Amino acid sequence: MYTTELQKSAAVASTEDADKLAAFEARVAADEFIEPKDWMPEAYRRTLVRQISQHAHSEIVGMLPEGNWITRAPSLRRKAILLAKVQDEAGHGLYLYSAAETLGTAREEMIEALHSGKAKYSTIFNYPTLTWADIGAIGWLVDGAAIMNQVPLQRTSYGPYARAMVRVCKEESFHQRQGYEIMMHLAAGTDAQKRMAQDALNRWWWPSLMMFGPPDENSPNTAQSMRWRIKRETNDELRQKFVDITVPQADAIGLTVPDPAVQWNEEKGGYDFGQVDWSEFYAVVKGEGPVAKERMAARRKAWEDGAWIREAADAYAAKQVEKRKAA
Amino acid sequence: MSKDWPLWEVFVRSKGGLSHRHVGSVHAPDAEIALRHARDTYTRRMEGVSLWVVPSASIIASDPSDDGAMFEPAEDKIYRHPTFYNIPDDVKHI
């Protein structure tokens, strides 16, 4: 998940009109879409704002680990691709902020919540990108996990969110393939290059599995979110799917996922795999990720460094209005 | 805290001959920058040949709670559809 799910209770307030609530639940159960001006329970609105804004923040902060390598990409081809990929992530953030705004939350509020450290974003982006192979691992695994999570959200009950997800999913496939291609080339390269690829896989594997969120038994709001169709598959179901498609992809290029417990289980038709270290996950959620502070400092710096151009654009717009008035 | 720029709704004509379609929104201080932001946000993959941006505040929307009064009157006017009329099979081109 691109959201961390450590959310307050999403219980519906009993003061709300019971008839309206029943009609709403029936529409959602029938897979109808809810649109911005439709009546919705406050808890549904709140949960969505939190989920969509966290998702948006993840796209925006997600540009930082990769931005780190744009100027050091090993070729012009790789540089152009990485630039385009990072630009897409900015676009994803914007689609999602727009979707969240339709619920009545201002963009500035969300940006402020991110910069003040109040808002959460995906734990994955608080890990450092140490080598070029990390760019390959991120595209392959992190975007791969994001796709796994986002594809079902194209049918989520809130129209603007679902439409944003359709756009995002159209663009994600390129992200994953360019990452896998990087890994493929490194894995077929010199011994040092192959070691670099394996090392990146070793470091990104477990954090990628954590992206799907805590195990189902520790995910108290899953049932409510599934009923509201703002989540369509459970964390453990998605994690299993991800392992099942990714392990053979690693095999295909001669890399090994860093989990000795990975083994095909004929009976369940999927791989068994080892325990995720959830204490690490919860620590990173709480802000103890290896580069959490750097990420927020970089984000705030980018925002502050851009202040002059926002001010200039405002001044120019005001001047144009004055000119038209005078004419 | 800074103040958000006004919101603009973005419409894209995907190719000649088709209507502009709503694709999303952008914030911008003026129309020119709204167009540039719309270009960068919504047409990075040749999604369009023409863009419209409209101040969101200028859009007047129907109220979902009036859906019934607005749209139900059309429901019982099935004679507005060609399938309402029974024409013998051997009559052609109609």
Ligand SMILES: [Fe+2]
């Ligand atoms: Fe993305």
Ligand SMILES: [Fe+2]
């Ligand atoms: Fe992506």
